Amino acid sequence: MDKRNIPVLARFRGWIQAAAALLTNIHLPNFLQGKLYQGGGKAVCVPGLNCYSCPGAAGACPIGAFQAVVGSSKFRFSYYITGILILLGVLLGRFICGFLCPFGWFQELLHKIPSPKLSTKRLKPLRYVKYAVLLIMVVLLPVLVTNELGMGDPFFCKYLCPQGVLEGALPLAAVNSGIRAALGALFTWKAAVLLTVIVCSVLFYRPFCKWLCPLGAFYALLNRVSLFQMQVDTHKCVSCGACAKACKMDVDITKNPNHAECIRCGMCMKACPTDAICYRYGLGDKTQTTDKGETI
Template identity: 80%
Template sequence: MGKRPLPLLVRLRGAIQAAAALLTNIHLPNFLSGRLYQGNGKRVCVPGLNCYSCPGAAGACPIGAFQAVVGSSGFRFCYYITGLLILLGVLLGRFICGFLCPFGWLQELLHHIPSPKLSSERLKPLRYLKYAVLLVMVVLLPTVLVNELGMGDPIFCKYLCPQGILEGAIPLALVNTGIRSALGALFTWKAAVLAAVILLSVLFWRPFCKWLCPLGAFYALFNRVSLFQMQVNSHRCVSCGKCANVCPMDVDITQNANHAECIRCGRCIKACPTEAICYRYGFGNEKTKENS
């Protein structure tokens, strides 16, 4: 018998990423007018990293929304955001990073640009930086640095997030002379950050996701307990190492099927010669000894 067909999610991952990016930024005419969508959809957070200030944005960025109110006990919105992120983490884990995040998809597209490609295998310690970004820039500093209205200063959005300047500042400045005239040192700094991320994305696979993204760090905390998981059949596995060799997140799925860095991209499923790896949704062990 021939090999079973690849799971639909694996075969359609690129299309799903494109559709998620479009739905997240569905108000395309706003790019020409320089206006922001202000409807009820902005009260709901999208699952991936996507700037609230993007003219096309259909919803709010969970990181930006959380930072804006985390410093004040007078706002309940941060509790809603935290609850939503926990729910998404439990339901999907870093599947969101691999399938639903517009900025993650952009980095993958940039990596297709012909150039020498560099391995991040020896840079694994850098993956812990994103947890520091989550703790310091998203939680601690916005809690301490609040304005007269008691709202936290969005440190990550202002100083580090490349998606904000790509989706927000640049498109708005292109069509609004007032915004262009107000650009200053902060814009220059953020433009440099964006340029660095773009260059690194050409050379490395999804460097921002691996090393700096606080949203990815948050979802990573739920990878082992999320309902959407990877599963390895230990009877079928022949320890050939092909899955580890093709993993762009530097994970050996046979050692840890639901590693915090795994974004469920499915490359290991494609590479496995014995069909020992599959997706699973529900409760249970990450490894199975059942023959199938």
């Protein structure tokens, strides 16, 4: 297919992911110094899953920040962070997962490692686990399970999130002997979670995103109403099924162009022989169009 017909976003997605990961963790000297950036940028949440404790992190993780607030003794809900997440979800939906999330990009790089690749189509029920993680580990447990001071643990960050070990514990421990000496059973558990995700990512496409990520679950809830959508021109579509075969998120875009699992990666566009699929941005659900079908 002529590359000129592929939208620029889809064509250069890998470069955009790399740039987003770099900008999210722009304070690179901190990796060598073993310290965290603590400037004003940490008061703002980045859009993707990125650990606050990463030495290079330019902002806060939205999930970690939310848990820090709801687990405090003074507050039980974070309107500020929830508002930011709703705004990002409405503006971009799971485009954030496909283009702006550092941990999503990390999983994709792992999946490029030569090995047998396994399909997740028969594992679709597991995609609902991430909603349970969002509700139980991110929202309910920090509020309901508290200590004598009325403070709750950030259960997802503390017990499940592999990004914290990858970006936080490992880089800091590598240059700080005090942190290395303090590592214990919890680090061992989290390292095992990270190792499991790494192995699964080599075999499956984005397993953490599909099955466990609460941030992806939140954006998925807004995917259908987000301003950034996928559009299928039914006049051009020849029902060949190439797009469904190309989709690694197990979505048939011709049946549900703005499915909750669609990360707007553009693989369906690259596979379509008639250029029937494009991006659109704006109000309203116009997934079936005339022959205009403009792309960005």
